[in-house]
Each structure stands twice: as structure tokens, then as C-alpha cells.
Amino acid sequence: MALDGAFLKHISRELEQAALGARVEKIYQPNREEMVFLLRTRTEQFKLLISARANSARIHFTTSVPENPKQPPMLCMLLRKRLSGARLVQIRQPQLERLLCLDFDAINELGDMVRLTVVSEIMGRYSNIILVDENGKIVDALKRVDAEMTSERLVLPGMPYELPPAQGKLCLLETEPQQIMDALLAQPKDMELSKGLLSVLQGVSPIVCRELQHQAGRGDTVLIRQMTDAQKERLLFFITRLKEKITDAAGKPFLVLGFEKKPLDFSFLRPEQYGTSAVVREHETFSQLLEAFYEERDRVDRMRVREQDLLKHLTTLSDRLSRKINAQRAELAQCAERDQLRICGDLLNANLYQMEPGMSSIELENYYEESLPKLRIRLDPRLTPSQNAQKYYKEYRKARTAEEKLTEQIQQAQQELEYLDTVFEELSRAVTEQDLMEIRQELQEQGYVKSPRGKHKPAAATAPLEFTVSGDFRVLVGRNNKQNDKLTLKVANNNDLWFHTKEIPGSHTILVTDGREPTEAAILDAARLAAAHSRGKASSQVPVDYAQVRNVHKPAGAKPGMVIYEKYHTLYVTPDSEE
Structure with a gap:
């Protein structure tokens, strides 16, 4: 995860410089795992996004307007009650932990000034947003954690707030570079340098560790046991520089773009490890970087979910049509023998005098061929000779009609299959949610997808x-x-x-x-x-x-x-x- 403790320190500095002293004007909860605080100073207004999503947990300023539910969730109403009008007075980060504590001075129901803290924990699937009162006790949390879920750290109203369990790693803010080198050299000798750094240092992400290895090894993969003295000197130098950059929050926001300019990663260091396989773009602020990175990620995720829904439905329809066409073609192949039925009827009609009631078969000369070969024709002993002849004529007419109908049905099914193939293609080229909505609307109009109940305004058509x-x-x-x-x-x-x-x-x-x-x-x-x-x-x-x-x-x-x-x-x- 790129949003590490070191990157979070830069975010903290950015929030402090812009919004310290701002008052809470409004609080939104656009979805189950995100909160937006509208903060206002005397001259500016900021939207602070706090997300506890497992794959995109973060905190930063945002410019997007949240779409809010008609009925705000319980936590949103609680925060509005406790924090409306409160003033942001401090932003704290314990060492390089992946959490920020936002301290607010608020007025309680008795009119007294109290210190309330909103804790944003950015820890993957354990991410959370927690409101803590002036006594250090939890008022409520976005995700409550009870004893059935874990026994290490409970997150429930009324319980004291505790920091996440320490991982026993070294914090760059409090540790000398040589101590980090000593701890690194004590790791298993066959471990790759970047993984060794990740296991030793607190609050740094894989991209930072890979960058240190890239700089120390000058682009080569480095194992701890194979480090030369020159590589150790370079590594010590870059660890020292890293410490200075994190301590002073002097990094810059860099976004890494891969194939077709898709966001790959980000960092407060300029990544050089990708070489020419990626493009590194610098943003003006860390908030702009995170918004650009995660908005694209979230858009792609939403697109993927909606695409999969349509793709699965289209695949089912196509498979069903293919099976139908194959079955009809097999049935059509049987109809190809219809002329033989007519010939049998003609031969029986011409030789009625040779047939006797109760016969199960008869051999007759086939005058449709020059050599006049004998043709054995099966008969129904329950029918008269004339009725047997008429039976073959009836089966012939039935086969001829079936052939006409099957040919028409196969043609229609093939046209449908070709149409669905074009929808598959346009689905592969869809780049926005609006594109997917128009494809779904098209399938609804053609009867391939059920239309939602009630009156729904059709999606506005996009321009070509x-x-x-x-x-x-x-x-x-x-x-x-x-x-x-x-x-x-x-x-x-x-x-x-x-x-x-x-x-x-x-x-x-x-x-x-x-x-x-x-x-x-x-x-x-x-x-x-x-x-x-x-x-x-x-x-x-x-x-x-x-x-x-x-x-x-x-x-x-x-x-x-x-x-x-x-x-x-x-x-x-x-x-x-x-x-």
C-alpha cells in the first residue's frame, strides 16, 4: 500500500498549513465507508475526505461534490451533533503510524468547551474512523470491533481508545541511520534488500523500499548477504536523506502512470526504479495526487463491477443462442432426407396393388434411378396400403415445412448472435459509467435486460x-x-x-x-x-x-x-x- 506513514506525514503537514483553525460547517457521509468534513476558514473552504475503504483508505482534501443519501447514517448524525461548529486545533500522528488524530475544540450540551478527536486509521481492511471524547473514550466508530471479531483491540462505545498494536519496527524519526543499517544486516542474509528494509522500517511502503534498493544497487537487485561496501555506503547515504525528507516533510507528490496512463503507484520521492516503463508526473499538492489516483481506481473498480454484470448476462445469452443454433442445425440435417420420404410415398402409391393389409415392409423397384434398384420401405401393419402412402407424404410435407421454419429461425438466431457480438465489442470500448448505462439501456429496449420497475428517466445520450x-x-x-x-x-x-x-x-x-x-x-x-x-x-x-x-x-x-x-x-x- 503506497499510502504509508511517511506519506501520511506529508498529508498531515498539508492539512495543518491549510485548515488549522478552520471550523466544521457540515459533515456528509456519502456512502458506508466515507466521511466528508466541510471546513471553513475566514477566507477559504475545504472538503476533507476520510475514507475507510479496504482498498482505498485515505485522508485528503477533495474537490468532488459528494452524493448524499436522503437519510444520513447514524454516525453521520452523531458527528454533526458533536462537531458542528467545532474548530480544528491540532493534527497528530504517533511516530509514523498509519493514522491521523484530528483534534477539535467543540461546545458540549452544557455549553462547556471540550476536546474531541476524530481518528482516521488507514490500515487496509482494518481501516476505521473513530470519534474519541475528551477522556480518551470511544464515542462511536464507523466499524465497531467486538470480542467475537478479535481479542486484541476492541473498538466499542465507552471503551478507552488504544493505538493499534505496535509492529516492533524502527521509526526513522527516532532512530539513527546506522542503527537501521545494523538491524538490516541482522536480517536473513538471503533476503532481498527491499524486503529487508520493509521488515525493519516503520511507516514506509514497498515503493520506498524498492527505491532505496534501486539507488543502492544502481538498478540491480541486491541481496543483503551480497551487499558490497560501496552499496552499504550508498544505502546509508540514501537512508539519511530519506530520514531528513520525512522529518521535514520535504517530499513532493509524484504519481506513477503505466500503460495507457493508468495510475500504478505514488510516492513522496521521485521514483526512478521504473525507468522507461512508466511515466512519473508531479502534482501540485498531495491531495490532488491522491484524488487523481484513487478517483481513477474507484472509477475502474465501479466500471469492472458493472461490466462483469453485463458481461455475464451477455455470455449467458450468447451461449444459449449458440446451443439453440446447434440443435436447430442438427434438426435441419435430418430434414435433408425429406425427398426420400416423397419417393417412398410415390412408390407406394404406384404399387398399391402389390400391397396387402398387415404388411410391415415391402421391396419395390425405385424407378427414380436408372438401374431400378430394389428399395425396402417400412410399413405400418395397422394402416391400409393407401394410408401408408399418405403417411409418407404427410411426413414429407412436415419435413419441408420444418426446414423452412428452421432455416428462418437459424437465420434470426445468427443475427441475434451477431448483434450480441457487437454489444460485446462496445462493452470492451466503454470507458465511462455513462457508456455502460447507455449499453444497458440499449439492451433493455431490445428486451435482453429487464427494465427497472417504475418510471426512470433515461440516461442522457453522450456525444460521439x-x-x-x-x-x-x-x-x-x-x-x-x-x-x-x-x-x-x-x-x-x-x-x-x-x-x-x-x-x-x-x-x-x-x-x-x-x-x-x-x-x-x-x-x-x-x-x-x-x-x-x-x-x-x-x-x-x-x-x-x-x-x-x-x-x-x-x-x-x-x-x-x-x-x-x-x-x-x-x-x-x-x-x-x-x-
């Missing part, structure tokens, strides 16, 4: 993606099937050019001509955009068809996004997402 290509032409790209239809059939002009990957699920792409003749470079750029917003985005030589919009039509009753087109050309392009 817009790009500028060679020749200063605009290119519009649909985000989903409904938007594809609107873009192609309503927004685009008849003289604009329509692009789509050939037989590959993807977005409708429109090159807006505005009455001009599009250049070859603009057409090539638009084709690349169409390929980049399709399932072929990771392939090379992707076939892309393009035609004038006037030559693109939607068949009656077709699914969203399904069109037919004529008078088209095909380009083979290699998409470049960065370009």
Missing part, C-alpha cells in the same frame, strides 16, 4: 467521439449501437463518407466532408480510426469498407447498429491507437 484528421476534416465515431444508428442515419449528410470494418464488430465512423472533396490522406485516417474502434484494433491489415452515406441503409426490423451498404470500396489499414 470526434477527431480531426488530415486536411482539417472532422471524423465522428459512434460509442455504441444506438449512437451508430443516429450518427449514420440522422446526423451524417448524404455526401459524407461512412466507414466500418469488414465483417468485424466495430463503430460506425463518419468522415464529415462539409461539401468538400475528401483527400486520400483524410480517407486513410478515417479508415484507421474505424479500425482502431473495432475488434481489429490490435491487428494489422484490417479491412475497412467505406461508402457514401447515401448508399448505407437500415433494413426494416434490423437490430441497432445493423445496416446494409452498396457501391463501396475496401482499404486495408493498420490501426495505431496512440496516433
